[in-house]
Amino acid sequence: MSQDHPRTGLQLRSLVKPSGELQLSLESVEIPAPRANEVIVRVEATPINPSDIGTLLGAADPASALLAGTAERPVTTLVIPAAARASMRGREGIAMAVGNEGAGVVVAAGSSAAAQALLRRPVAVLAGSMYAQFRCVTLEQCLPLPEGTTPAEGASSFVNPLTALGMVETMRREGHTALVHTAAASNLGQMLNRLCLADGVGLVSIVRRAEQAELLRAQGAKHVCVSDSPTFATELVELLIATGATIAFDATGGGRLATQILSAMEAAINRGVTNIGRYGSETHKQVYLYGGLDTAPTEIVRNFGMAWGIGGWLVFPFLQKIGPEASAALKARVAAELKTTFHSQYSREVSLVEALQPAAIAAYGKRATGEKFLINPSRH
Amino acid sequence: MSQDHPRTGLQLRSLVKPSGELQLSLESVEIPAPRANEVIVRVEATPINPSDIGTLLGAADPASALLAGTAERPVTTLVIPAAARASMRGREGIAMAVGNEGAGVVVAAGSSAAAQALLRRPVAVLAGSMYAQFRCVTLEQCLPLPEGTTPAEGASSFVNPLTALGMVETMRREGHTALVHTAAASNLGQMLNRLCLADGVGLVSIVRRAEQAELLRAQGAKHVCVSDSPTFATELVELLIATGATIAFDATGGGRLATQILSAMEAAINRGVTNIGRYGSETHKQVYLYGGLDTAPTEIVRNFGMAWGIGGWLVFPFLQKIGPEASAALKARVAAELKTTFHSQYSREVSLVEALQPAAIAAYGKRATGEKFLINPSRH
Numbered sequence: 001m002s003q004d005h006p007r008t009g010l011q012l013r014s015l016v017k018p019s020g021e022l023q024l025s026l027e028s029v030e031i032p033a034p035r036a037n038e039v040i041v042r043v044e045a046t047p048i049n050p051s052d053i054g055t056l057l058g059a060a061d062p063a064s065a066l067l068a069g070t071a072e073r074p075v076t077t078l079v080i081p082a083a084a085r086a087s088m089r090g091r092e093g094i095a096m097a098v099g100n101e102g103a104g105v106v107v108a109a110g111s112s113a114a115a116q117a118l119l120r121r122p123v124a125v126l127a128g129s130m131y132a133q134f135r136c137v138t139l140e141q142c143l144p145l146p147e148g149t150t151p152a153e154g155a156s157s158f159v160n161p162l163t164a165l166g167m168v169e170t171m172r173r174e175g176h177t178a179l180v181h182t183a184a185a186s187n188l189g190q191m192l193n194r195l196c197l198a199d200g201v202g203l204v205s206i207v208r209r210a211e212q213a214e215l216l217r218a219q220g221a222k223h224v225c226v227s228d229s230p231t232f233a234t235e236l237v238e239l240l241i242a243t244g245a246t247i248a249f250d251a252t253g254g255g256r257l258a259t260q261i262l263s264a265m266e267a268a269i270n271r272g273v274t275n276i277g278r279y280g281s282e283t284h285k286q287v288y289l290y291g292g293l294d295t296a297p298t299e300i301v302r303n304f305g306m307a308w309g310i311g312g313w314l315v316f317p318f319l320q321k322i323g324p325e326a327s328a329a330l331k332a333r334v335a336a337e338l339k340t341t342f343h344s345q346y347s348r349e350v351s352l353v354e355a356l357q358p359a360a361i362a363a364y365g366k367r368a369t370g371e372k373f374l375i376n377p378s379r380h
Numbered sequence: 381m382s383q384d385h386p387r388t389g390l391q392l393r394s395l396v397k398p399s400g401e402l403q404l405s406l407e408s409v410e411i412p413a414p415r416a417n418e419v420i421v422r423v424e425a426t427p428i429n430p431s432d433i434g435t436l437l438g439a440a441d442p443a444s445a446l447l448a449g450t451a452e453r454p455v456t457t458l459v460i461p462a463a464a465r466a467s468m469r470g471r472e473g474i475a476m477a478v479g480n481e482g483a484g485v486v487v488a489a490g491s492s493a494a495a496q497a498l499l500r501r502p503v504a505v506l507a508g509s510m511y512a513q514f515r516c517v518t519l520e521q522c523l524p525l526p527e528g529t530t531p532a533e534g535a536s537s538f539v540n541p542l543t544a545l546g547m548v549e550t551m552r553r554e555g556h557t558a559l560v561h562t563a564a565a566s567n568l569g570q571m572l573n574r575l576c577l578a579d580g581v582g583l584v585s586i587v588r589r590a591e592q593a594e595l596l597r598a599q600g601a602k603h604v605c606v607s608d609s610p611t612f613a614t615e616l617v618e619l620l621i622a623t624g625a626t627i628a629f630d631a632t633g634g635g636r637l638a639t640q641i642l643s644a645m646e647a648a649i650n651r652g653v654t655n656i657g658r659y660g661s662e663t664h665k666q667v668y669l670y671g672g673l674d675t676a677p678t679e680i681v682r683n684f685g686m687a688w689g690i691g692g693w694l695v696f697p698f699l700q701k702i703g704p705e706a707s708a709a710l711k712a713r714v715a716a717e718l719k720t721t722f723h724s725q726y727s728r729e730v731s732l733v734e735a736l737q738p739a740a741i742a743a744y745g746k747r748a749t750g751e752k753f754l755i756n757p758s759r760h
Contacts, residue, residue, distance in 0.1 A: 298680035309691030
């Protein structure tokens, strides 16, 4: 067993206070000695995913951040709007660690041969609490990175790649042959576009702005439409006819986008059909809401027959459902295509201290396409 | 082959006119000679189900009916509100026959032994176009009624009984152990209550008014709540805890009832749980919308985690999905329990001519619980 690491390290914590504020800070935590099948990873790259922002900031207002503490141990306080406080009461008094995934180098390993084999190797890790300088994790939580892959390249090996793969896998398992994706210019959307191009799967990408459509088209996307366009509804029908997509994954969640998609699918299915029954087509149309960019209620205008479904979708429950073997196959593909299909891009790399600065919080707190941060906890 | 029936008979037709009116009339149609595996049924009882009203009246205003024509061949005209005309344009110029199911006596039979065996016997029929004096149907569309069962008792052998059985079967196949039903004092709701009592399945019945709750409780229902009550939300959670129901069948469709049910299910599941994740419980919660009593949009306030689904549900696609063998088993159970579990009640029995009278249309057009009509096309 090697002990090439300090006994303590900094870890980012997010705390909801009874006063209705959310406090971000860096706490010193003990780094345990690894057990037989554990390793200590020096975290060098961990992304701020939309799902992390949910834990990091919750309903707090990103524009309200106030900095205090010291330069090395900043303490940042944000206001939780009164209307959202009830939704965060369950977290009161619990200083939550943040960061679903990341990558780094194994600096200490347990006694087992498998753990020892990882010493000094770069690994991607899915273990939670990754916004930290060091992390003690089990071998099952590690994905060894291929020769020549840096931690920065492997930082986003799980959430986005497995989500993209999970969407295509869900499409196949539920009997559809093409899919729709919204907020499709996101890192995830670009990745899904590459995956669908590689696998020859039809993809309809819905974006909000014309320049996002251009970005996707420049990456080879064939079926893109802009939801803010006055011709959106008719264009969407045409793209659905062209692809035959009858399943959608929607990141916005609220408002009328899901119902518009179902309605357009039904119109595409019924194109050229003269005798449409009162219950609509018999083809099942499905929209999965996997995010909540729009927190408003989801409004369903039921004008698309009776063969439809809307529901929540999350990648990790999906992996659990398909079982360890099928999941391992997906992970192996991610590792093999990390520099191509599953490549991620970041707008900025910051240290833990920099991640707590009000200007940074205001930027990544917008959850905007193109504003994706990578934290390097080993940087000072 | 026997020919104990006239060559023509009256059949009810519903026609959408280009002027934006809906016209109901009785047309004389030819009754063919039955082929080998067909029989001619003299229809004596056929219910006006909510699903029939959809074809019969569609979006036309039931209070607008104006009577013309003759006493024996009335022609009734109803106004389709301007806002709803687009939704009915697909039917323009097509004089649709109506009536999904019914029962009667076999008055002529094809040459096959199986057809001949039904001569003079009462049969229930699922074939469409049942609002007619005579109907030529195939053997597959017939369910021979047990000895001593009248056509009136067998008139509703399919839609409601198979819907109730289909709901319980869907519950079991999707891994739930108890269910929720809305508009639960309906004929269907009372039937579902008897079925769940017989099978020992937990049922939460949601009704709109206190007297409907009393009606169900008088029939042995244990878990009833009133959606108009100020304590509805908390009562529903208690009933969901008591039954463990995680699937619901909602006849209203529009508004916030589905989202209230999902929210109450999540609260029931999380009762006593202190560490609720940001994505809510992992227990899948499902609401199927099988009707549209409330035509307003369905509003989903996503405050119940990510393990949820909402979708359309119809009994006949469900039967198709489970296949002919499983469907036949359900039908055999209906025939065996037609006077007990699957007993139906009607507020009035009318002739075809009476079904076209404005007062009758205003009554059954309300689609109200307790206002269920039975047409006897053999009555004059």
